[in-house]
Amino acid sequence: MKILIGAATLVAATTMLLGLSAPVLASGDDDNGDRREIGDYEFSSGSPDFVHGVPINPEEAWTLAVGGRIYDNWWNALDVAEPRGTHPAYPEIGQKSGEQTWRCKSCHGWDFLGKDGIYAEGSSNYTGIGGITGAIGRPVEQIAALLRDENHLYTTDMINDEQMGWVAAFVSRGQIDVAKYIDLTTRTMIPGAGDISRGRGIFQTVCAACHGFDGRLLDWGDGDSSNFVGTEASELPDEVLHKVLSSHPGAAMVNLRAFPVQFSVDVVAYAATLPVD
Known part of the structure; x- marks a missing residue:
């Protein structure tokens, strides 16, 4: 042999x-x-780059994770040029401008409910645009075509057809019911929604490799203001849950998409107990 x-x-x-x-x-x-x-x-033997590469035999979990990253920030997820100017269809009542208005999440939210969820009227992210939960289960081809229409305006120069298939698959099969785990009014974890002990175990053996055991190894803060994973999980649990499931676009971050959603919820529940400053 x-x-x-x-x-x-x-x-x-x-x-x-x-x-x-x-x-x-x-x-x-x-x-x-x-x-x-x-x-x-x-x-x-020439393994593709984990951040922007594509495996030889993509599994469903990989497809939904990369689709989730495109939904988050497609130019960072795909390593392409960011769009210029404000999206033509972005409502005047919205408070965003420039490239941020081209992100799917900017209108539809991390909970996929748009104006009917956390991004309701009164939120700094309010646009009056609805959610995408009605697209759950729809054919990928139908969703992809919708994203190419005169309203969404995503061209093949921005997101090619294969990549559009990934985000369409995410919209069809990758959405979760965020309201089961997070109070959409207070934007906090629902007590008991996550198993903090199990989340601690996952965090200590996976997430701590980058974030440290206390979650303070990476700091996104500016100046004297710190912003750790504990800060994010406490203030923006819906966003953190999305990134635990799909990774942060453009970063070499692991995700838990291949595992039960509950494991990701557990991690966020535990992360919310970590230091915020």
């Missing part, structure tokens, strides 16, 4: 020690370079 790589050596050695049959190993070339297979699994 010809061993191709170190990982294969480990697999082969393990199976021999356990008295099992070694997996079939195969090698081959494709357009992505030196691709190898171990059983049903494929990977490339």
